[in-house]
Each structure stands twice: as C-alpha cells, then as structure tokens.
Amino acid sequence: MAGQNPTKGYRTFVLLLLTLVYGFNFIDRQIVGILAPFIQADLGLTNTQLGLLIGLAFAAFYTIMGIPIAIIADKYNRVNLLAISLAVWSGFTALTGFAQNFMHIALARVGVGIGEAGGSPPSHSMISDFYPKEERAGALGVYSLGIPLGIMSAYLITAWIVGADPTDVNWRQVFIILGVTGIALAILVRLIVREPKRGATEVTGGEEVEKIPFGQALGTLLTIPSWWWMCFGIAFASFAAYAFSGFQTKFLLQLEPGQNLQRTLLWIGLINGVFYVAGTFFGAKLVDKMAKKNIRAYGFIPALSIILALPLGIASFWVDSVNMHLLIAAPFQILIGVYLGPSFAIAQTLAPVHIRAMSTALFFFILNMIALGGGPTMAGILIDVFKDAHGSLDATRIAMSIVCGAFVLAIISYLMVCKTLPKDWDDAEARNSQTADT
Numbered sequence: 001m002a003g004q005n006p007t008k009g010y011r012t013f014v015l016l017l018l019t020l021v022y023g024f025n026f027i028d029r030q031i032v033g034i035l036a037p038f039i040q041a042d043l044g045l046t047n048t049q050l051g052l053l054i055g056l057a058f059a060a061f062y063t064i065m066g067i068p069i070a071i072i073a074d075k076y077n078r079v080n081l082l083a084i085s086l087a088v089w090s091g092f093t094a095l096t097g098f099a100q101n102f103m104h105i106a107l108a109r110v111g112v113g114i115g116e117a118g119g120s121p122p123s124h125s126m127i128s129d130f131y132p133k134e135e136r137a138g139a140l141g142v143y144s145l146g147i148p149l150g151i152m153s154a155y156l157i158t159a160w161i162v163g164a165d166p167t168d169v170n171w172r173q174v175f176i177i178l179g180v181t182g183i184a185l186a187i188l189v190r191l192i193v194r195e196p197k198r199g200a201t202e203v204t205g206g207e208e209v210e211k212i213p214f215g216q217a218l219g220t221l222l223t224i225p226s227w228w229w230m231c232f233g234i235a236f237a238s239f240a241a242y243a244f245s246g247f248q249t250k251f252l253l254q255l256e257p258g259q260n261l262q263r264t265l266l267w268i269g270l271i272n273g274v275f276y277v278a279g280t281f282f283g284a285k286l287v288d289k290m291a292k293k294n295i296r297a298y299g300f301i302p303a304l305s306i307i308l309a310l311p312l313g314i315a316s317f318w319v320d321s322v323n324m325h326l327l328i329a330a331p332f333q334i335l336i337g338v339y340l341g342p343s344f345a346i347a348q349t350l351a352p353v354h355i356r357a358m359s360t361a362l363f364f365f366i367l368n369m370i371a372l373g374g375g376p377t378m379a380g381i382l383i384d385v386f387k388d389a390h391g392s393l394d395a396t397r398i399a400m401s402i403v404c405g406a407f408v409l410a411i412i413s414y415l416m417v418c419k420t421l422p423k424d425w426d427d428a429e430a431r432n433s434q435t436a437d438t
Helices: 008-034 038-042 047-054 056-073 077-095 102-116 122-130 133-144 146-162 171-192 214-221 225-255 261-291 297-315 322-337 340-350 355-371 375-403 406-432
Strands: none
Touching: 008 038, 008 047, 008 056, 008 077, 008 102, 008 122, 008 171, 008 225, 008 406, 038 047, 038 102, 038 171, 038 225, 038 355, 047 056, 047 102, 047 406, 056 077, 056 102, 056 122, 056 355, 077 102, 077 122, 077 133, 077 146, 077 171, 077 355, 102 322, 122 133, 122 340, 122 355, 122 406, 133 146, 133 225, 133 340, 133 375, 146 261, 146 375, 171 355, 225 297, 225 322, 225 355, 225 375, 261 297, 297 322, 297 340, 297 375, 322 340, 340 355, 340 406
C-alpha cells in the first residue's frame, strides 16, 4: 500500500523487478542493432536508414514523450504508468515483426520509443523513494544492470532463435516473441509493485518534505551546474557506446563472413552479461564508497574509466579477427559500465524531491537525443560517406574511430563535475531536508 514503510526484502525485490523491466527496455532497443544485417537485406535498407531506425527514429519520440510522461509520474500513480508503458512498447515490438518496408518498421520503432519513454522516469523516482541518498548510487547501479543484462539477453535470445547459419535468420520471429513476453511482464508489475511514499527517504521525524511549486522546482533543477555536466558526461560517453553496439554485429559479419553466427552472438552476450555488468555494479559501489570521503568521486571515477575506454574502443574496430575484437571488447565493456550508476544517482539526488521523475525525463531527453539519436545515426551516415572510397569494412572502422571522439567530450564533462559537485551536493542536501511546519 502507498505510504507504508517497505521492508528491506520487499524494496530489494521491487528493485530487481524494476531492473528486469529496464532489461526488457534494452532488449527491445538492442535487438534492431543485432538483427540489423538481416533486416537491412530483407527490406533493402541503406546504412543511413539503418542508423535512423536504431537511433533517431526511436530516440526522438522516446525523449520528447518523456517530458509529459514525467509530469504524469510526478503527480499520479507511477506503478500504473510503468505497467501501461511496458505493455505499449512490447506491443509495438511485436508489430515490428510484421513490417514490410522502411516506413512500417520506422512507425513501429516510433511506437516502441513512445512506450519506453514511460519506463525510467517512474522507476528512478520510485527507487529514490525506497533508498536514501547514501545508498542511491548503488541502488541505481543495480537498476542500471538492466542495460547490460538486457543487451546480453538480446544476444542470447537471438542466438538461440537464429541458430548458426547466417543465411537463414527469421528476424520477425524474434520481435514477436519478445513483444508477447513483455506484455506478460507488464501484468506482473501491475499486480506486485506497490506505490511508495514520495520523498520517504528525505523526511525527518516523520514529517513531510515541503512541496514547492512545480515551476519553482524545475527552475531550481535547471540552474544546477553538476546536473548539466553529469548529463553531458553520460550523453557523450553513450554516443560512442550506442554506435558501437548498433553496428557491432554488421562489422563482425563483414570481418569474418564465414563465421559461426550463433557462437559470435553467444560470446557478445556473455561479454555484456559478465564484463558490462561487473563495470556497472562495481563502478557504482566504488563511487558510493569513495564519495563518503570525497564527493568528487562521482565525477573522477567516470572520467578515469572513459580515459581508459577511449583507445580500446577504437582498437576493437581495427583488428583482423572476431576473436581479437571480442578480447578487446571485454575490458571496454567493464569501463563503459562504470559511469551509469553515478550519473543516474546525481540526476536524482540533486533534483527537488517532487520532480524526480521530471529530472530523469530531462536527463534522458538530453542523453538520448545526443547519444541514442546521434551515435548510431552518425555512424550510419559516416559509413555511407566512406564506403565507396574505402569499402564497407574499412568505412565502418573509420566511422567508429570518428564516433569515439565523443569520449573526449565526456571526459571533460565529468572533470567539470569534480569542480562543481561539492557545492551543488550541499545545496541539494539542505533543500531536500527542509520540512513543512506541521
């Protein structure tokens, strides 16, 4: 029941369930990139059209719809909103399997984007009401495991369904199965999760956190420097990461045309499931621990991880074998998982309590317009630009090397967090601990 104090076991169970939902979010998002070569061949798409499907066609509606959905999440029942959103995006995922041309699949991706816009804002808001700020990076780090676990599951499910023969892949079947499963999960969420009390982890002495007007709270949020720098940090880092995952399968099939597709997909899935998960989980825990001594760890640790990831990301596309690519991809996945938990935690901790869903929606608006909308789209355009002069394989290598330059902007952004966060953290702590006179 809303308003009751949850037990530790219950809040852990809900966190894991929300993580599973987030995983489905990324399964539906990742599957287009995995099946890209087969969708492209079946529907006769260009690399630019493929990049639009993976990136901008999805991201534009995902980010734009996130704003009104967040307003609803900050005012009404977040559990209902999450369950409905999951059912919507799963339904459009199933419809993707019936697409006959670029317009059909683009419209289906738009529907998936609209549905997925209602996933993270209510989830982040509820998690912040279950976990105090000292545990929030860790909790949101666990929630962020939905990204690597979702990506891993997408590869493993695809490998199981398509088999070893890359010439006979029923990509439509994959979308239909995933869509139906997601609708079943939506029903489970609605039946199990209870709406938590808003601001529950910020109250003192049983009193309510003061509810300031929406416009005033939003104005406060948008004047916090660390919120912006953290947002740009994760956006530019994810710009390269989304492009990487969007064209990885296509690159590897070109690198070794006669490879065992099922084996390759299994290995990519396991690398995401082990190494990306490890980076996401232990990165969040490390920041939680180090931030107790120095709050600048929220910026320094992500910056360091991306400095190390930059050369690995480029090198992975200039190797001569699939095995070498996978060998480099493993430490790369560890490093790009580190920044997720700290970034999402700051988006929640610095926000006024009653607009936390809006904070996540705005955070995701900037993140996904830059990263999801820009990364794969830019990679696809660059591949088409370079392929006539260099061939498709080397064009992909050049395009991905250019795209990895976004890591430099991410590093700068996270280092700026180190400079601005101490003051912004203190201001947020004072603001969110204020109580109304009762």
